[in-house]
Amino acid sequence: SFSSLKFNVTHLVLHESEKGQLFLNEAFKIIVEEVLHKGTDAEEKVCEWREPESLALLLDLQLRDTGESQGRLLQRVRNVAKYSIKTSHPHFFNQQFGGVDYHSLAGRFLTEALNTNLFTYEVAPVFVLMETEVLKALRQLVGWTDGDGIFCPGGSTSNMYAMNLARYKLFPEVKTKGLWALPRLAIFSSPGSHYSVQKGASYLGFGTDKTSFLKDLDAKIELAKSQGFVPLLVSCTSGTTVLGSFDPLDCIADVCDKHQLWMHVDAAWGGSVLFSKQHRHLMKGVERAKSVSWNPHKMLLAGLQCSAFLLQDTTNLLKRCNCANASYLFQQDKFYDVNLDIGDKSVQCSRKVDCLKLWLMWKAVGSTGLEHRVDKAFLHVRYLLEQMKKRDGFQLVKFVNVCFWFIPPSLRGKEGNADYQDKLAKVAPVIKERMMKEGTMMVGYQPLGDLGNFFRVTVFSPHICHKDMDFFLDEIERLGKCL
Amino acid sequence: SFSSLKFNVTHLVLHESEKGQLFLNEAFKIIVEEVLHKGTDAEEKVCEWREPESLALLLDLQLRDTGESQGRLLQRVRNVAKYSIKTSHPHFFNQQFGGVDYHSLAGRFLTEALNTNLFTYEVAPVFVLMETEVLKALRQLVGWTDGDGIFCPGGSTSNMYAMNLARYKLFPEVKTKGLWALPRLAIFSSPGSHYSVQKGASYLGFGTDKTSFLKDLDAKIELAKSQGFVPLLVSCTSGTTVLGSFDPLDCIADVCDKHQLWMHVDAAWGGSVLFSKQHRHLMKGVERAKSVSWNPHKMLLAGLQCSAFLLQDTTNLLKRCNCANASYLFQQDKFYDVNLDIGDKSVQCSRKVDCLKLWLMWKAVGSTGLEHRVDKAFLHVRYLLEQMKKRDGFQLVKFVNVCFWFIPPSLRGKEGNADYQDKLAKVAPVIKERMMKEGTMMVGYQPLGDLGNFFRVTVFSPHICHKDMDFFLDEIERLGKCL
Numbered sequence: 009s010f011s012s013l014k015f016n017v018t019h020l021v022l023h024e025s026e027k028g029q030l031f032l033n034e035a036f037k038i039i040v041e042e043v044l045h046k047g048t049d050a051e052e053k054v055c056e057w058r059e060p061e062s063l064a065l066l067l068d069l070q071l072r073d074t075g076e077s078q079g080r081l082l083q084r085v086r087n088v089a090k091y092s093i094k095t096s097h098p099h100f101f102n103q104q105f106g107g108v109d110y111h112s113l114a115g116r117f118l119t120e121a122l123n124t125n126l127f128t129y130e131v132a133p134v135f136v137l138m139e140t141e142v143l144k145a146l147r148q149l150v151g152w153t154d155g156d157g158i159f160c161p162g163g164s165t166s167n168m169y170a171m172n173l174a175r176y177k178l179f180p181e182v183k184t185k186g187l188w189a190l191p192r193l194a195i196f197s198s199p200g201s202h203y204s205v206q207k208g209a210s211y212l213g214f215g216t217d218k219t220s221f222l223k224d225l226d227a228k229i230e231l232a233k234s235q236g237f238v239p240l241l242v243s244c245t246s247g248t249t250v251l252g253s254f255d256p257l258d259c260i261a262d263v264c265d266k267h268q269l270w271m272h273v274d275a276a277w278g279g280s281v282l283f284s285k286q287h288r289h290l291m292k293g294v295e296r297a298k299s300v301s302w303n304p305h306k307m308l309l310a311g312l313q314c315s316a317f318l319l320q321d322t323t324n325l326l327k328r329c330n331c332a333n334a335s336y337l338f339q340q341d342k343f344y345d346v347n348l349d350i351g352d353k354s355v356q357c358s359r360k361v362d363c364l365k366l367w368l369m370w371k372a373v374g375s376t377g378l379e380h381r382v383d384k385a386f387l388h389v390r391y392l393l394e395q396m397k398k399r400d401g402f403q404l405v406k407f408v409n410v411c412f413w414f415i416p417p418s419l420r421g422k423e424g425n426a427d428y429q430d431k432l433a434k435v436a437p438v439i440k441e442r443m444m445k446e447g448t449m450m451v452g453y454q455p456l457g458d459l460g461n462f463f464r465v466t467v468f469s470p471h472i473c474h475k476d477m478d479f480f481l482d483e484i485e486r487l488g489k490c491l
Numbered sequence: 492s493f494s495s496l497k498f499n500v501t502h503l504v505l506h507e508s509e510k511g512q513l514f515l516n517e518a519f520k521i522i523v524e525e526v527l528h529k530g531t532d533a534e535e536k537v538c539e540w541r542e543p544e545s546l547a548l549l550l551d552l553q554l555r556d557t558g559e560s561q562g563r564l565l566q567r568v569r570n571v572a573k574y575s576i577k578t579s580h581p582h583f584f585n586q587q588f589g590g591v592d593y594h595s596l597a598g599r600f601l602t603e604a605l606n607t608n609l610f611t612y613e614v615a616p617v618f619v620l621m622e623t624e625v626l627k628a629l630r631q632l633v634g635w636t637d638g639d640g641i642f643c644p645g646g647s648t649s650n651m652y653a654m655n656l657a658r659y660k661l662f663p664e665v666k667t668k669g670l671w672a673l674p675r676l677a678i679f680s681s682p683g684s685h686y687s688v689q690k691g692a693s694y695l696g697f698g699t700d701k702t703s704f705l706k707d708l709d710a711k712i713e714l715a716k717s718q719g720f721v722p723l724l725v726s727c728t729s730g731t732t733v734l735g736s737f738d739p740l741d742c743i744a745d746v747c748d749k750h751q752l753w754m755h756v757d758a759a760w761g762g763s764v765l766f767s768k769q770h771r772h773l774m775k776g777v778e779r780a781k782s783v784s785w786n787p788h789k790m791l792l793a794g795l796q797c798s799a800f801l802l803q804d805t806t807n808l809l810k811r812c813n814c815a816n817a818s819y820l821f822q823q824d825k826f827y828d829v830n831l832d833i834g835d836k837s838v839q840c841s842r843k844v845d846c847l848k849l850w851l852m853w854k855a856v857g858s859t860g861l862e863h864r865v866d867k868a869f870l871h872v873r874y875l876l877e878q879m880k881k882r883d884g885f886q887l888v889k890f891v892n893v894c895f896w897f898i899p900p901s902l903r904g905k906e907g908n909a910d911y912q913d914k915l916a917k918v919a920p921v922i923k924e925r926m927m928k929e930g931t932m933m934v935g936y937q938p939l940g941d942l943g944n945f946f947r948v949t950v951f952s953p954h955i956c957h958k959d960m961d962f963f964l965d966e967i968e969r970l971g972k973c974l
Contacts, residue, residue, distance in 0.1 A: 213696025215669025
């Protein structure tokens with residue numbers, strides 16, 4: 009094990025980079041021990057809660073003029089690990105990115121060590137080819153034999169790419185003249201769509217007023233037209249964030265065809281069902297979309313971030329829309345095919361390599377292994393639902409995502425009371441506070457429209473077993489029984 | 492060392508996660524050997540050039556139904572490392588992100604293992620506090636005692652944040668009503684500004700027509716006003732991408748004050764001079780800006796990506812502009828101070844942790860160590876210039892970035908010839924091709940305006956020594972002597 013003595017001795021003889029590599033070795037051991045061993049052990053805590061003030065004090069975050077000893081720095085590595093949430097812990101039911109895949113993680117370490125910027129073939133030969141291949145394989149699952157795409161820093165950005173491309177395709181002059189040169193445009197998104205559609209509408213200059221439809225898309229489009237708007241794009245969702253609902257893509261595609269609108273599918277959460285013969289029917293019609301966002305960092309455990317933006321277009325629309333032809337990067341007199349310099353398709357300049365982790369994981373388990381992962385996630389959901397039915401106090405809001413209220417004993421049978429909803433809405437925050445302060449598990453809650461706070465439990469990680477889900481239910485009961 | 496036998500034996504008895512950890516250990520060894528040892532050894536190649544077709548064949552990129560053996564996968568890890576560019580190699584003079592810092596790299600491995608999404612205190616307690624502290628320390632170097640900020644996926648995104656905030660501050664209704672509700676806006680950027688200003692103007696709906704000024708900012712602003720535009724923002728540059736020029740910030744600030752425009756400083760490349768007592772004068776006046784983009788992943792070696800967007804504002808403008816108040820993530824009835832849930836300041840939802848690598852590196856060497864790094868970069872530049880003067884055929888275009896033409900013997904003294912410029916412009920691409928195919932080093936070239944192709948050599952990595960720079964010059968001469 010690491011000793012400060014060792015460093016005191018070696019300090020005199022080791023080269024700067026040898027010292028650095030020694031530090032990296034020791035840090036790697038701590039990462040394995042704290043994050044990967046203890047951090048995935050169901051007997052250990054999922055979080056080590058501290059109030060912000062005491063955590064800040066404990067971490068001694070302040071940055072100073074002088075450097076610190078290697079021993080002190082390793083203690084810092086250990087502390088950061090200790091007080092961070094263990095998102096790969098089997099009791100982390102809180103969000104859609106829990107769980108760890110070791111092949112992906114090896115790919116991520118390699119990505120970090122190589123420190124590659126994915127914009128030209130000369131600087132990223134392996135990853136230009138690899139990203140192209142991975143995008144092709146994802147597109148094939150969508151049902152497209154050809155097309156385009158790019159990895160983006162998150163699903164929100166992917167969704168914004170769709171909006172940007174849709175308006176450029178219809179009005180290419182927007183690139184030089186801006187939105188003022190265009191008629192007012194209307195964007196439509198289905199109920200439960202991710203908030204990034206709103207953020208994107210604001211960020212890209214559309215404004216958020218003209219977004220959203222309920223079940224009456226066709227009527228809403230006609231209304232917008234009658235008000236002088238040009239309808240541009242419909243963003244539908246495969247796997248809504250809270251409820252996990254899948255929009256009827258074929259029906260929406262019919263309406264989009266009728267009005268010639270760009271159909272975008274935000275499948276950040278749900279896209280992975282395309283791997284499953286059993287469940288891919290949930291996205292029937294996706295091949296009729298113009299573009300799809302899909303985050304393998306969610307259900308497939310590829311690791312943050314891995315978000316693919318897929319495009320049916322074969323006319324180089326992505327590059328035409330986003331290119332700026334920077335002559336210091338995208339020179340045209342290079343000695344290889346400059347079409348391999350894919351960076352100008354992006355609105356970023358520096359762009360991280362997000363394909364290697366997915367590619368290595370995919371190579372490791374095959375499409376069949378990823379299919380099993382998706383199928384297992386659905387089995388987990390079924391198991392959890394069955395167990396809830398057997399217990400008192402668990403009231404389902406909705407699945408595919410398992411959303412439920414826990415009704416504490418004191419509220420059972422009181423549904424008729426005037427203050428029932430108010431009291432019920434206060435249950436989840438209290439249970440959440442208790443579980444975090446004890447560190448036993450984490451699960452998210454939220455209100456939705458008229459519905460008061462309910463839990464949303466994500467159980468897709470293949471490392472979760474029945475025992476973990478039983479623990480989850482027991483723990484909700486234990487923490488909520490005297491409310 | 493790893494043997495396939497070992498895996499065949501252990502396969503039967505090891506748990507899935509133990510197998511995974513074993514794989515990770517072996518992959519780590521390969522990463523250290525191939526990327527960190529061989530990849531930084533001046534005696535080894537900086538790249539192992541292959542034509543795209545043969546590289547694709549060699550890597551066997553195709554994704555299939557069935558998974559592969561651990562031994563085969565480790566061979567893949569080795570191949571990805573082997574055929575990737577060694578961006579930490581002392582002969583990688585190609586771009587502004589070369590070089591490796593082992594403390595930063597340890598922070599990046601820890602970041603990947605923790606797989607944290609930086610949006611709420613409940614999920615990212617350590618990193619919410621850490622990002623806040625790092626941004627504060629960077630702002631202090633700018634000269635601000637208070638303010639706001641966020642880490643973005645690259646400097647381009649940071650620059651776009653500035654544009655988005657400037658228009659929201661002046662016309663908050665843009666968020667709901669879009670640009671159509673606003674007068675036409677004009678954006679100004681100085682010569683040599685990064686192409687992301689153009690990309691941002693297009694992406695955010697402004698259009699690219701109304702961007703750019705030469706030396707006559709005041710007159711350009713008056714002209715825009717007379718044409719019915721509302722001048723909005725001036726984007727100036729501290730360290731232009733190609734030439735490394737620093738705009739006179741104080742002069743530009745005077746004009747911005749006069750017209751009440753938002754002054755943004757794109758210091759993605761140059762910002763790190765703020766650490767240096769000797770060189771921070773290059774950014775005199777930066778404290779008068781409203782916002783600054785600064786990429787510690789460049790001169791400071793923090794690793795891709797580490798891009799800070801810094802803001803002087805103390806009115807919560809960033810959050811008001813970008814928030815969507817998603818109730819599944821940013822619940823207001825949490826048991827801790829919800830102002831710690833900083834994610835709604837971002838236009839992303841999932842957001843990577845980019846602060847840890849910088850924080851750990853900063854803790855390791857202190858502000859003084861980072862100052863030395865910057866000072867050393869400037870010494871490297873001076874050394875290279877001195878050596879060039881002593882040799883024939885090296886003609887300087889410009890420094891801080893060392894930009895130069897190599898005049899091969901056959902062209903020397905022929906400056907008067909009609910085809911001189913054409914012939915000179917063809918020199919750099921050929922030398923580049925030769926160095927990459929031999930794998931001895933990498934350096935970028937580009938044309939600029941009327942100037943034909945010239946080399947831009949970046950020598951800021953503290954691991955580069957005189958010998959490496961001598962090698963660089965020798966190699967240019969060797970590869971170009973018979974042109």
